[in-house]
Amino acid sequence: MALTKQTxxxxxxTVAVLDHYVxxxxxxxSVMEDGxxxxxxxxxxxxxxxxxxxxxxxxxxxxxxNAVMTQEVKDNYQTFLASQGTE
Amino acid sequence: xxVLQVNTINEVTSANGVTIDGLSLKDxxxxxxVGKGIDFSAASGSASGSSSALLDDYEEGTWTPTxxxxxxxxxxxxxxxxxxxxxxxxxxxSASASTGNTFGGLPFSADSVGNALGGxxxxxxxxxxHHRQYGLLVSGTGFSMYDGDSLATLGNxxxxxxQISYKAT
Numbered sequence: 001m002a003l004t005k006q007t008x009x010x011x012x013x014t015v016a017v018l019d020h021y022v023x024x025x026x027x028x029x030s031v032m033e034d035g036x037x038x039x040x041x042x043x044x045x046x047x048x049x050x051x052x053x054x055x056x057x058x059x060x061x062x063x064x065x066n067a068v069m070t071q072e073v074k075d076n077y078q079t080f081l082a083s084q085g086t087e
Numbered sequence: 088x089x090v091l092q093v094n095t096i097n098e099v100t101s102a103n104g105v106t107i108d109g110l111s112l113k114d115x116x117x118x119x120x121v122g123k124g125i126d127f128s129a130a131s132g133s134a135s136g137s138s139s140a141l142l143d144d145y146e147e148g149t150w151t152p153t154x155x156x157x158x159x160x161x162x163x164x165x166x167x168x169x170x171x172x173x174x175x176x177x178x179x180x181s182a183s184a185s186t187g188n189t190f191g192g193l194p195f196s197a198d199s200v201g202n203a204l205g206g207x208x209x210x211x212x213x214x215x216x217h218h219r220q221y222g223l224l225v226s227g228t229g230f231s232m233y234d235g236d237s238l239a240t241l242g243n244x245x246x247x248x249x250q251i252s253y254k255a256t
């Protein structure tokens with residue numbers, strides 16, 4: 001009858017925004033009892049090319065980030081940011 | 088045309104549900120396959136000029152607002168209906184420092200192509216002794232807070248409650 005909390009990244013989406021990319025990550029947070037899921041909820045976060053990933057522990061998310069966020073993508077993102085004006 | 092008339096169709100194998108032409112019915116729920124949903128293209132007036140008539144997604148969850156000096160007790164929730172994102176949240180500036188005027192952490196990247204930034208919202212804060220209303224402008228995975236034409240800053244220990252709607256990429 002032990003209750004445990006389990007968090008897994010169940011979706012990693014690579015979304016193109018003009019000429020750079022954003023990773024949209026979804027975590028499924030489950031409350032388990034003896035291996036059976038009692039309840040679950042989703043938590044989402046996004047990673048931009050300049051995101052600090054030092055606190056990301058999921059190796060799959062890190063691998064996806066490093067594969068997608070090439071120097072060219074990071075440069076494109078900085079160009080994109082510089083082009084964004086305020087209203 | 089043959090007509091099949093039955094009162095009840097039950098799954099043969101528990102947990103598999105029943106599938107009819109790719110559409111699954113399981114435990115009282117309609118379970119569309121990936122990329123499928125409710126197709127409104129034949130509905131009168133809905134498809135003409137629309138870039139999509141397929142309602143193919145629904146999701147609820149939480150997200151975490153980020154930004155300079157945003158307290159880690161800040162929280163956010165989201166609902167995704169098709170490509171429309173509705174979020175609500177509560178941001179608290181740290182007790183010792185103001186936040187900036189731009190926040191991040193949105194659960195989905197906004198469709199900002201063509202400068203159609205989306206956003207727009209209502210909110211209030213207790214930055215002063217009274218509640219004030221500000222505007223929020225979405226861009227990418229973040230948003231900025233405006234007081235009229237100018238960017239506004241959230242003061243030390245102050246907080247905002249807000250809601251935003253935007254279209255996902």
